Amino acid sequence: MSxxxxxxxxxxxxxxxxxxxxxxxxxxxxxxxxxxxxxNRQVHRAETDVEPMDDLAQAExxxxxxxxxxxxxxxxxxxx
Numbered sequence: 584m585s586x587x588x589x590x591x592x593x594x595x596x597x598x599x600x601x602x603x604x605x606x607x608x609x610x611x612x613x614x615x616x617x618x619x620x621x622x623n624r625q626v627h628r629a630e631t632d633v634e635p636m637d638d639l640a641q642a643e644x645x646x647x648x649x650x651x652x653x654x655x656x657x658x659x660x661x662x663x
Contacts, residue, residue: 589623589648591616591655598659605659612658619655622648 592599605612626644628634636644 588627589652591619591652594652595656595659601659609658612655615651615655615658619648619651622651 592602595602602616606616607613622644625634626641626648629636629641629644
């Protein structure tokens, strides 16, 4: 399988160190980050037809991933 796009540290390289630090120090952030990665993998598998699903289901997964990404970004920038 190809490299999974939308990895948080790749999307926000300037925050990579903060992502690592918060993952270790904030259990809520770590749980949300793991949820984001699980959703991201699920979207990637659907987009590459490893686990095909209809367009509506894919769109809902993408919306959930974006909402989670926004929440994680808010946490990262609020801690700045």
